[in-house]
Amino acid sequence: MNTPEPSLTSSLDLMRWVGWAQRKAGEDWMRERELSFEQSFVLGYLRLNPGAIQRDIAEITRTSAASVSSLLTGLERRGLVERRTENGDSRSKRIHPTPAGVELIAGFDTAMAGVSETILAPLDQAERATLQTLLEKITAELPQPTR
Numbered sequence: 001m002n003t004p005e006p007s008l009t010s011s012l013d014l015m016r017w018v019g020w021a022q023r024k025a026g027e028d029w030m031r032e033r034e035l036s037f038e039q040s041f042v043l044g045y046l047r048l049n050p051g052a053i054q055r056d057i058a059e060i061t062r063t064s065a066a067s068v069s070s071l072l073t074g075l076e077r078r079g080l081v082e083r084r085t086e087n088g089d090s091r092s093k094r095i096h097p098t099p100a101g102v103e104l105i106a107g108f109d110t111a112m113a114g115v116s117e118t119i120l121a122p123l124d125q126a127e128r129a130t131l132q133t134l135l136e137k138i139t140a141e142l143p144q145p146t147r
């Protein structure tokens with residue numbers, strides 16, 4: 001017995017589909033660079049916050065220090081981050097992206113802007129403005145996402 005294909009007719013179903021398309025493009029971009037989502041996120045964070053401490057990264061990723069340590073070890077092995085000792089204290093290390101790490105992650109924002117443009121391509125400027133207004137109205141009543 002064949003199961004009928006689900007119908008994507010509700011507004012929320014369609015919004016999820018748009019989100020899925022964005023997410024898939026991001027995952028494809030990361031996979032081409034042999035990065036996991038977590039690795040990409042941490043590299044992006046370090047690009048904007050060089051010298052962060054491991055605890056900062058654990059907090060922003062909402063994960064354990066042990067998980068962050070393992071993730072950083074993998075990035076360090078690839079030459080994408082380095083841990084630098086602060087003031088001769090081996091217990092105090094700051095995490096910095098290497099030039100290779102910065103270069104690897106640098107194109108993500110541009111790639112995602114291209115995906116957004118592809119998604120919005122069927123809309124003219126007036127339709128894009130209307131969509132923006134409607135989404136702002138909907139999200140104004142939602143809890144704000146935390147990083």
